[in-house]
Amino acid sequence: MTDTSQYPRPPLPSQQQDNRPGLTAPMNPQPDHGESSYKGSSKLEGKVALITGADSGIGRAVAIAYAREGADVAIAYLNEHADAEETARWVEKAGRRALLLPGDITDRAHCKELVAKTAQAFGRIDVLVNNAAYQATYDKLEDISDDEWDKTYSTNIGAMFRITKAALAHMKAGGAIVNTTSVNADAPNPGLIAYASTKGAIQNFTGGLAQLLAERGIRVNCVAPGPIWTPLIPSTMPPSSVENFGNQTPMKRPGQPAELAAAYVMLASDEASYTSGATIAVTGGKPII
Template identity: 60%
Template sequence: MTDSPAQDLPGHESDLQPTADHGEHSYRGTGRLLGKVAIITGADSGIGKAVAIAYAREGADVVIGYLSEDDDAADTQQWVERAGRTAILVKGDLVDPAHCRAMVAQTVEHFGRVDVLVNNAAVQMYRKTFEEIPDEEWDRIIATNLSAMFHLVKASLPHMPHGSSIIGTSSINSDMPMPELIPYDVTKAGIANMTAGLAQLLADRGIRANSVAPGPIWTPLIPTTMPPDVVDEFDEMSPIGRAGQPAELAPVYVMLASDEASYVSGARIAVTGGMPIL
């Protein structure tokens, strides 16, 4: 991944070299999510964008949560609309619990319910020593990656009918922590743990909860948060010998959101290019 220039957070798809594949020209839907309403955080780029495109082509309407990347979010919106589905853009910072609740409120106001909640938005920062981690950086990563999931789930539950699905984006880092990404590692382990607990707590309400554990995936988060030498070696982190593309995760998120996965709850599915999870 030597061609991509360094970016400032939050990063933009248009600056990513080589470009990422979100399934824009490859994903083919078969109606597996027809009529469902999905909230996807971080849906302007990366994994979230690929999931939004796949969900729309499977028949779902999509609420696109994003921080500030207006052009990227608008691009996701047009792909959803080209699939014949409705896309709502909700801009704001998930660090604020009030924004999390407002995102759910806008969804319910427009669609009347939440069938699928994909907790995907995340931030990380590469630090060579523990002492280098600023207090405010720790707080922001925890709030964005983990606390936002708590607030979104809590706000969504009253509006989730029987058969609904909660999906958390965990990471290979939850089991194999990268020492330079400790705050991020902690949140990804927390997401896996929270999701497993929710699966048990919500079973009698007919609401399923699962998580996906990606390995190295090529998204704007990589060049915005990692030094160039680490980015140069990103392809080498996977046994397959290359980074994964966001499009390669979308089918797993589709399966977990679909009624076909009616007995799948409490699972954590690895999409890691051969890196095992415990």
């Protein structure tokens, strides 16, 4: 059993990354993706999962957990090749197959292509995890350009729509879709207004899609993380926010990617056969409405 009280608490070391969505290697402290702690129990034995944003952070933790539960994993990511290869190494170490799928999900053709390549390699898709996201911090609405707004929406909700639509052709009854929303869907951070509003859209999309797909036997749910220590944080937030990251939660610390994995496993598993249209909050004690 992992002693989570030992996870780092603010103040965290001052740090910034220039590239978005950031890299794992420069982070201090290093995130915990469950490399040493997650133990599988065959909950996803023989399944095929496509995970976007699986190179690092929450996506890597989910990929490791899914592999240890018995799933083959397609790892979709932008261009963080070293991070993605590390995720693939953990998947293969668990005895499962890994497929690397680099590319920009704001490209409509790429959304179809990554689904097609997953189906070609593995024969089908049992679980789709729409996890990739983009964010940037702004103090004033006037500072957000039209291009920045459009990029945020295209990455966070537009790609989710397109990838899901393409994946449905390869999913059968018993399949599961798990979307990553955020505590920002219910309690929006004004400095992340573009990102936060997409997360509200994701939660709404999840609820509507769950109803649309119920007769087809495909479940749709979402996970709402609170502040989680991933490369997105030092690459998109000012130094003061990074240093105090997670201090606003009742647990007074950021969550680690590993601490979300069990929620994604449960929602993907057959044990959650009557769970659809739900939001699972993993927020360090902060309630969502």
